[in-house]
Amino acid sequence: MSDRTEMRREGRVAVITLATPPVNALGASLRESLARRIAEAGSDPEVSAIVLTGAGKLFCGGADITEFGRPPQGIDLNGLNAAVEGSAKPVIAAIHGQALGGGTELALACHHRVATPSARIGLPEVKLGIVPGAGGTQRLPRVVGPRKALEIITSGNPVGARAALETGLVDALTAEDRLVADAIAFAERLIAEGRPSPRIRDRDDRLAEGRDDPGLFDAFRAENAKRFRGFEAPEACIACVRAACTMPFEQGLAFERETFLRLVAGAQSIAQRHVFFAEREAAKIPDLPADLPLLPITRVGIIGAGTMGGGIAMNFLNAGIPVRIVEAKAEALERGLATIRRNYEGTARKGRISATDVETRMGLLAPGLDVEALADCDLVIEAAFENLDLKREIFGRLDRIVKAEAILASNTSYLDIDAIAAATARPERVLGLHFFSPANVMRLLEVVRGAKTAPAVVATAMALGRRIGKIAVLAGVCHGFIGNRILAQRQAQANRLVLEGATPQQVDRVITDLGLPMGPFAMIDLAGLDLGWSRETSKGETVREILCERDRRGQKTGRGFYDYDEARKATPSAEVEAVIRAVAARQGVTQREISDEEIRERCLYPMVNEGAKILDEGKALRASDIDIVWINGYGWPVYSGGPMHWADGIGLARIVERLRALEAEHGPDFTPAPLLATLAAEGGSFSAFDKARRKG
Numbered sequence: 001m002s003d004r005t006e007m008r009r010e011g012r013v014a015v016i017t018l019a020t021p022p023v024n025a026l027g028a029s030l031r032e033s034l035a036r037r038i039a040e041a042g043s044d045p046e047v048s049a050i051v052l053t054g055a056g057k058l059f060c061g062g063a064d065i066t067e068f069g070r071p072p073q074g075i076d077l078n079g080l081n082a083a084v085e086g087s088a089k090p091v092i093a094a095i096h097g098q099a100l101g102g103g104t105e106l107a108l109a110c111h112h113r114v115a116t117p118s119a120r121i122g123l124p125e126v127k128l129g130i131v132p133g134a135g136g137t138q139r140l141p142r143v144v145g146p147r148k149a150l151e152i153i154t155s156g157n158p159v160g161a162r163a164a165l166e167t168g169l170v171d172a173l174t175a176e177d178r179l180v181a182d183a184i185a186f187a188e189r190l191i192a193e194g195r196p197s198p199r200i201r202d203r204d205d206r207l208a209e210g211r212d213d214p215g216l217f218d219a220f221r222a223e224n225a226k227r228f229r230g231f232e233a234p235e236a237c238i239a240c241v242r243a244a245c246t247m248p249f250e251q252g253l254a255f256e257r258e259t260f261l262r263l264v265a266g267a268q269s270i271a272q273r274h275v276f277f278a279e280r281e282a283a284k285i286p287d288l289p290a291d292l293p294l295l296p297i298t299r300v301g302i303i304g305a306g307t308m309g310g311g312i313a314m315n316f317l318n319a320g321i322p323v324r325i326v327e328a329k330a331e332a333l334e335r336g337l338a339t340i341r342r343n344y345e346g347t348a349r350k351g352r353i354s355a356t357d358v359e360t361r362m363g364l365l366a367p368g369l370d371v372e373a374l375a376d377c378d379l380v381i382e383a384a385f386e387n388l389d390l391k392r393e394i395f396g397r398l399d400r401i402v403k404a405e406a407i408l409a410s411n412t413s414y415l416d417i418d419a420i421a422a423a424t425a426r427p428e429r430v431l432g433l434h435f436f437s438p439a440n441v442m443r444l445l446e447v448v449r450g451a452k453t454a455p456a457v458v459a460t461a462m463a464l465g466r467r468i469g470k471i472a473v474l475a476g477v478c479h480g481f482i483g484n485r486i487l488a489q490r491q492a493q494a495n496r497l498v499l500e501g502a503t504p505q506q507v508d509r510v511i512t513d514l515g516l517p518m519g520p521f522a523m524i525d526l527a528g529l530d531l532g533w534s535r536e537t538s539k540g541e542t543v544r545e546i547l548c549e550r551d552r553r554g555q556k557t558g559r560g561f562y563d564y565d566e567a568r569k570a571t572p573s574a575e576v577e578a579v580i581r582a583v584a585a586r587q588g589v590t591q592r593e594i595s596d597e598e599i600r601e602r603c604l605y606p607m608v609n610e611g612a613k614i615l616d617e618g619k620a621l622r623a624s625d626i627d628i629v630w631i632n633g634y635g636w637p638v639y640s641g642g643p644m645h646w647a648d649g650i651g652l653a654r655i656v657e658r659l660r661a662l663e664a665e666h667g668p669d670f671t672p673a674p675l676l677a678t679l680a681a682e683g684g685s686f687s688a689f690d691k692a693r694r695k696g
């Protein structure tokens with residue numbers, strides 16, 4: 001096995017470096033190599049202490065996730081940690097960048113830990129649907145106490161080095177650029193003092209917090225019930241930390257291992273690991289040269305200071321990119337600026353940013369009433385009213401105003417980017433940047449590539465998405481791109497189902513029972529029933545038109561499909577149900593009892609079917625991209641992996657069989673997409689389809 005570590009001696013200190021790019025993941029060869037180095041250093045009479053550090057940008061990114069689900073190879077992480085912890089010579093973990101998962105567990109098996117001030121230390125396993133599986137749930141509570149350990153392990157979020165110093169997770173901070181030298185000095189002091197090497201496993205003073213207060217775990221579970229809803233791993237993390245407080249160390253370790261093995265084989269962890277890799281795949285655009293030079297984006301212009309324009313602006317301000325924002329009317333501009341400031345002040349009140357940050361970000365924002373002010377912008381994003389003629393007029397003007405190399409983007413949710421690009425003399429610099437509301441919160445960014453969009457413009461947009469903290473997914477031009485095109489299928493069925501006898505609340509419950517944050521009708525109430533509706537053109541024929549005419553336009557009018565109280569709590573409306581019954585009668589639709597299973601199949605299978613069409617038309621690069629869109633744009637729960645991964649779990653043959661039965665009963669809305677029918681007939685899956693494309 002090629003060596004994945006390096007070792008050198010500095011005086012009486014052996015320095016062992018994890019050297020396995022890109023993240024020093026603790027795969028079998030690195031574990032073997034590290035165990036060998038520890039043994040060598042342990043038996044070298046010239047060595048009195050050992051420093052463990054990571055090459056590259058971080059200490060260690062944890063176990064090698066690609067090994068999960070495969071037969072174990074070589075020494076496992078618990079075995080390696082036992083060798084480190086059992087060393088007669090003190091082992092000091094010298095941490096920079098990140099120590100995550102198994103990397104943190106390795107550091108906890110060391111006798112001491114030092115870190116640079118910018119280092120971050122965490123146990124993100126819960127985000128992969130598992131528990132720390134190499135002693136993290138047993139050692140961490142012995143250092144920081146059960147309560148703090150519960151927070152760190154069930155959140156999966158890393159802590160900064162200064163906070164780690166305060167809780168005793170690290171023993172000392174080093175200079176940012178002298179990590180190894182300072183770690184060696186720390187080791188030399190240990191040698192001089194001749195102190196024994198303290199093993200965390202021997203400490204149990206901090207565990208009293210969990211032993212003396214058995215209600216601690218129930219209270220923690222209750223406090224976090226909403227956050228943990230539907231997930232298995234958080235509860236398992238709680239059980240493991242409780243085991244640390246109630247079992248001897250070795251027994252607790254065995255309980256943790258057994259829990260890890262159970263979860264890592266489970267559907268939720270398989271789904272969450274799928275999402276981990278899918279997020280990274282989404283950034284890869286096969287037909288773009290890897291080293292394509294990106295276009296500089298030093299100043300961004302935004303047209304429209306409404307909800308979307310203001311939210312979009314915040315993304316760039318948060319990344320330190322100056323923004324010029326223009327509106328047609330002064331009062332709309334003022335309102336938009338006030339909303340942005342109010343959002344920042346709210347974030348500052350929560351302690352997530354400082355008051356200085358608020359002023360710094362607002363200082364980067366230049367408001368105006370004339371698009372001429374955007375002349376010096378490298379990128380202009382249009383977030384005006386969803387009307388193609390208006391957008392074409394705006395792009396035509398922009399084309400004459402902004403510099404030749406500027407990129408022009410529309411935030412349109414549905415409209416034809418090619419038609420918008422055709423209004424300019426620079427179609428190669430036009431694309432869609434579809435943000436999801438609230439734009440400063442939702443992580444998803446659909447980058448919509450026009451027929452003529454230049455590769456460098458696509459690459460720049462994908463990189464810019466990452467720079468502002470988004471998950472960028474490339475989409476092709478079609479009505480609704482990826483997310484909204486699939487959403488339209490679900491909405492069509494939801495509207496049909498309530499005409500046939502289901503209630504809005506029943507349909508919404510079936511969808512929220514799958515783990516999505518809200519159902520179709522609550523979502524319409526949030527967005528507003530009157531998007532695209534006008535009293536002048538309303539015919540009063542559909543449920544939506546009638547509700548709009550009665551001013552039941554959604555949360556903003558206090559009533560939509562539901563009635564809302566001051567706290568925006570929704571209650572079903574008898575009036576709405578009467579309207580639905582009247583429209584059904586007028587359309588000759590016989591109402592009947594409808595089962596949850598029928599609602600689930602009729603809402604979800606057409607979504608999967610549309611995803612297959614989007615794939616087949618090349619409007620999405622991968623099925624996993626569609627999963628990423630639905631997880632980050634609509635709240636599909638990571639624990640079932642997104643609609644396409646979820647469909648693989650149901651079985652494509654089963655889905656096609658049910659679509660055919662629904663087609664026979666309800667018509668061509670359910671006709672299986674050719675790609676879906678083919679995959680089903682071949683016993684295939686979307687996962688296999690993606691893998692074949694990657695190889696292809």
Ligand code: T1G
Pocket residue numbers: 022023025060061062063064065066077098100101102103105124125128130131132133134136277280281
């Ligand atoms: N295993 C395998 N591959 C990994 C990996 C890992 N732990 N971490 C990253 N990669 C790959 C990633 O897929 C990508 O591959 C490349 O490395 C660069 O990653 C026993 C069981 C460390 C903060 O959850 O959070 O330890 O796309 O683009 O932005 O208790 O990677 O280039 O082919 O993300 O600089 C716990 C997961 C594992 C950390 C670096 N650890 N990684 O971010 O690079 S379970 C984690 C990250 C565990 C133990 C348990 C990030 C990073 P490719 P990247 P980055």
